[in-house]
Amino acid sequence: MKTNTRLMTTGSIQKNIISFALPIFIGSLFQQLYNTTDSLVVGNYVGKEALAAITSCAPMIFLLVGLFQGIFVGAGVVISNFFGSGNLPSVRKAIHTAVAFGLASSLVLTLLGYLGSPHLLRWMGTPDSVFQDANTYIQIYFLGIGSLILYNTAAGILRAVGDSRHPLYFLIIASILNIVLDILFVAVFHLGIAGTAYATIISQTVSVFFSFRLLFTSKEIYKIELRQIRFHDSMLPKILKIGIPSGIQNSVTSLANVFVQASINLFGATAMAGNGAFLRIQGFALIPVTSFALALTTYTSQNLGAGELDRVKKGARFGIIFSMILAESIGLLLYLYAGPLLSLFSRDSEVIAIGIQKARIASTFLFAVALSHTMAGLFRGAGKSIVPMSVMLSCWCIIRMLYIKIGLTILMDIRIVFWAYPITWTLSSILFLTYYFTSGWMKNKL
DSSP states (O other): OOOSOOOOSSSOHHHHHHHHHHHHHHHHHHHHHHHHHHHHHHHHHTOHHHHHHHHHTHHHHHHHHHHHHHHHHHHHHHHHHHHHHTOHHHHHHHHHHHHHHHHHHHHHHHHHHHHHHHHHHHHTTOOHHHHHHHHHHHHHHHHTHHHHHHHHHHHHHHHHTTOOHHHHHHHHHHHHHHHHHHIIIIIISOOTHHHHHHHHHHHHHHHHHHHHHHHHHOOSTTOOOGGGOSOOTTTHHHHHHHHHHHHHHHHHHHHHHHHHHHHHHTTOHHHHHHHHHHHHHHHHHTHHHHHHHHHHHHHHHHHHHTTOHHHHHHHHHHHHHHHHHHHHHHHHHHHHHHHHHHTTTOOOHHHHHHHHHHHHHHGGGHHHHHHHHHHHHHHHHTTOTHHHHHHHIIIIIIIHHHHHHHHHHHOOOHHHHHTHHHHHHHHHHHHHHHHHHHSOTTOOOO
8 A cells, every 4th residue: 555654764875864954955946946936036026125124133033932842843853753763653653742732832922922912022122214124024923833833743753653755745835825915015005015925924934824724634644633642651752762862952042143133234225135135945855954954953853763773873974965966066057156146136236245245254154053063963863952942042043143243342243143053064064073973872762
C-alpha cells in the first residue's frame, strides 16, 4: 500500500536527506517569495516609510512566536524518534499532544501580540514616521497568528514522519494566494500596509484548512481524532524537555535581533528600508540552510531511534558540508548582484546604497551561518537541544548585543551593526565544531 510517510533508517543516505529537504526547500522558497512580495508591493506602491515599517516588524514577530515554535521542534523530534523505533502508539500520543499545544499557544499569542505590540515598538525606538504603519501591520498580523501556529503544528507533524511533500503543496497554494491578494489589496484597492497583513492572514488560514483536512481524513499514522487531542502526560514532559531549550533559544535570540533592529532604527527610515530589503533577499540565501537543518533533525532522530549510529554520522557530514557549499555559492551571487536585486524593492538610491553595504559584509560569511544552523538541527535531532540553546544565546545574543553596544559607543557607524552577524556566526561555528568532535553527542536519551 502506498504511504506518504518515510523511514530514513535504510537506503541511500544522500538520497534520503536531499529528497526530504527538497520539498522543504521549495516550500520555504514560496514562503520567502510571498514575504518578499509584501515588501516589493509596499516599497513600490506605498513608499520607503511603509517598507521600513513592514520589514522592521519581523524580529518582534519572531520574538513572540519563537518560544512556541521551539516547542514544536521538540514535538517533531519526539515523534520522529518513536517513528524510527516503530513505537506507533507513542507516535499518536505525541501527535495529539502537539495539536493540543498548537491550539493553546494560538490563543495566548493572539492576545500577547495584539496587546503588546505598541509597547515593543516603542521599546525598539521605532521612529514616529513609521510607528503607525508598523503598529497597524503587526496588530492585524497577530489577529491571525493562530493560522501560522497551526500550520507549523501540522507541517511539523507531517515532516516528523517523513512527509515533507504535503506541507509543500499547501504552502504553494497559500503563497500564490498571498501574492495575488497583496497586489489586489495594495495596488488595486489601495489598502496600504494593512492590505499586506490581511493578505497574509487569509492565505495562512487557507493553508491551515488544507493541512488539518489531511490530518483528520488520512488513514496514515498521523491521522488526528478529536477525542484524543489533549496533553498526554507521558508525552508532554518529553516534548518540553527538548522544546523549551529550543524555544528559549528562539525567543532570546530574537530579543537580540530586536536590539539589532533598534540599533538600525537609530539611523532613520532610509537605513531601516535598506537593511530590511537586503534581509528579504538574504532570506532566499538561507533557505537551503534551514531546509537541510530540518532534514537533519528528522533524519538524526529517526536513525537514533532505530540505533543506526553510523548512518547518523555519515548523514551529518554530508548535510553540513553540502549546505555550507550551497550557502556560500549563493552568497557569492548576492555579493555580485546586490544592487540590481535591491532596486526591485526601492528606487531610492540611498536605500539601495545601505543595502549594498550590508550585502558586501554579510554575503561572504553565509558558510558560517550554514554550519551553525545545520549543526544545531543535528544536535536537536539527537535530543541535545540545550547545546544549540547555550551556543546561540552566548554568541547570537549576549556577544552580539555587547559588541553593538560597545561598538556604537566608540563609532556611530551603521557598519558596526552590520558586522555583528558575521562575527557571531563565526564564533558559534567554532563552538559547535568543538562540541561535535569532543563529545558523545550521539548517545540517544529521548
